Amino acid sequence: xxxxxxxxxxxxxxxxxxxxxxxxxxxxxxxxxxxxxxxxxxxxxxxxxxxxxxxxxxxxxxxxxxxxxxxxxxxxxxxxxxxxxxxxxxxxxxxxxxxxxxxxxxxxxxxxxx
Amino acid sequence: xxxxxxxxxxxxxxxxxxxxxxxxxxxxxxxxxxxxxxxxxxxxxxxxxxxxxxxxxxxxxxxxxxxxxxxxxxxxxxxxxxxxxxxxxxxxxxxxxxxxxxxxxxxxxxxxxxxxxx
Numbered sequence: 602x603x604x605x606x607x608x609x610x611x612x613x614x615x616x617x618x619x620x621x622x623x624x625x626x627x628x629x630x631x632x633x634x635x636x637x638x639x640x641x642x643x644x645x646x647x648x649x650x651x652x653x654x655x656x657x658x659x660x661x662x663x664x665x666x667x668x669x670x671x672x673x674x675x676x677x678x679x680x681x682x683x684x685x686x687x688x689x690x691x692x693x694x695x696x697x698x699x700x701x702x703x704x705x706x707x708x709x710x711x712x713x714x715x
Numbered sequence: 716x717x718x719x720x721x722x723x724x725x726x727x728x729x730x731x732x733x734x735x736x737x738x739x740x741x742x743x744x745x746x747x748x749x750x751x752x753x754x755x756x757x758x759x760x761x762x763x764x765x766x767x768x769x770x771x772x773x774x775x776x777x778x779x780x781x782x783x784x785x786x787x788x789x790x791x792x793x794x795x796x797x798x799x800x801x802x803x804x805x806x807x808x809x810x811x812x813x814x815x816x817x818x819x820x821x822x823x824x825x826x827x828x829x830x831x832x833x
Contacts (some may be wrong), residue, residue: 609756609757633822634759637824641825642806642827643720643826643829644721644808644810644824644825645759645808645824646824647821647823650821690758690759702749702761702764703749703759703761703810703822704761705758705760706758707757707758707761708757708758714823
């Protein structure tokens with residue numbers, strides 16, 4: 602399904618704390634999920650992805666968790682830094698059957714307070 | 716990583732004129748490119764899928780005669796907003812798809828084009 606945000610939820614964290622950004626996806630047939638970071642006036646930047654056959658994947662300072670039972674995705678950012686301030690979007694992608702199209706979530710504004 | 720560029724980065728035009736936005740994959744060939752539109756404080760909405768050498772596939776509600784898409788080469792897709800009106804003012808973002816060995820595709824996004832119609 603499509604996700605259209607009328608407003609952006611905001612998450613405020615203190616510098617150095619961990620951040621957790623959540624996302625609910627709609628299509629139970631989606632088998633590939635991506636988190637993007639978008640800074641103001643720029644295009645989305647790939648952060649981390651996860652296949653549906655996994656429930657956790659770790660990158661540098663970031664971890665993505667996937668719960669297919671409840672169609673929930675989360676992004677954890679460790680030791681959040683001011684440079685992490687941006688809007689974060691999850692996106693779901695299908696490999697077959699009309700897939701290969703990304704459907705974006707509504708996004709979350711992350712604000713890092715010094 | 717793969718780089719996608721867009722030109723122009725921003726454009727201001729008068730109502731009723733047409734504007735062309737270019738999307739280029741700089742270091743890989745992309746048989747498929749995508750065009751998105753993003754309004755302030757909102758998510759990215761897919762407008763159309765552009766396949767090299769064939770007609771674009773438009774999402775429901777997107778006027779194909781208003782948003783003309785051409786994908787004449789493996790590295791270039793263009794979006795032309797015809798007879799632009801103030802409500803077309805938005806941030807237009809393209810992406811180019813590169814197929815990974817696993818079969819999953821990854822989309823690389825351009826920096827976006829800010830269109831303002833006066």
